[in-house]
Amino acid sequence: MFTQRQNRNLLEATGTTLSLIYHQAVYNLRSTHQNAIIGILLIIAQTLLFVSIFMLLYLLVGIRGSPIRGDFMLYLMSGIFLFMSHVRTVGAVSSSHSPGGGLVKHAPLNPAVLIAASALSTLYGQSISAIVILGVYHIAVNPISIYFFPGALAMFLLAWFGGVCVGLVFLGLRPWIPKIAPLLTMAYQRVNMIASGKMFVANTVPNIMLPWFAWNPLFHLIDQARGFLFVNYTPQKTDYHYAIWVFIGLLMLGLLINFTTRKYESVSWTAAQ
Template structure:
């Protein structure tokens, strides 16, 4: 009967990887569905919101006479290159901050970690934006004029970097918010409002005056949007921005956020929830 006391075998590394991705898939689906009673209605609402953003900013540019600030080509593509990268960035920040870090009750379940919760929330946010992007792109191509993207891989890279930057910044805000919840909520809202102006959604980096350049150059999203437009239009080349800057800043901020989160988890307490 000695077999009764044999310790359970530890799963192999490959099994652990498959288990993680299985949990990630189900957690992502849960994040997509939990916002609305009817998941399909919730998804359509998010897509409609993105479409309204694009339509509003498109007509805003027409009314304000800002067409001369855009690239020669498809105007809706110009608006989409700014709006969708901005949306995926700020929604990633908001989604990550809602996971509550080490105070999330889902962490009490076996194999559920803060990294899993953050990835699930971030993937749910980017999934909706990608779906809305392709729907608007299809409608533009069919109903208005043929759509031609000069370098699709560069646009995809820009979309990913904008999302990564949002995840990194949201993760850092989340790690600090355990100690300063109300303050960090205000900081996050202020940061998103600042991005409305200094993300370069309506202006090209090559046309920004030198005196105003420092106000935009610090922002990784600004470099990402400009790179997206350089990849999207054959008539525009980004000469003043660098996508590698956005990548390095995003990875550095992401690492800093995980370091703070790792230190915070050592001292996390149920009593901290009273301050949330």
């Protein structure tokens, strides 16, 4: 038990890393509740609560139908699923570990494993939540028809990937500004409540107000997802390529900040906390 395992080739090293990511992801999922099934049900309940709140808000405002010709609930859920996948991944990755923490100093565990496990566990939880809610709605309430499912799925995965990239930036900033970085993460999540554009259709936004939302990659992804979901809607003011390039830039920035942080961070930085 005191002999350190040595990987003899690249295949064994890959298998070891994937195994570590799997077990860490399972640990992250079970950390919400001792029972894994109840933990998944809690994630589903939180998403349902979000959907219910926005549906009630629409009803109070007087909007009883979808701005897009199609199912109103599918329109509502399309924005919420992408929004929650993005902001939850940002929170999970940004708090996945401390670059100078003791846990990452025990091989073969490393920061990449902890980041990947946090991101994948969030993706798993949000995917199961979306599948269950859409499945129950399709069977019990109203059959759902999706115009181009691969495109809608790609937008969902891009929203998750964007959450990983943004979370990496906040993760790298935490050791430098430990009090401010969590506030910045929370502020980003709260701003996306409005700036993501999940409550309205991008084609109806006046051009004078478009710059308030067009900077946000999630705004583009949600609108593009609705274009893939509804046969009667064609996005005219958004482009998913913009989101891809922004996320790649944030990924490079996040990796640069994290590599620099691990090079210079000292344990004494957090000694007074």
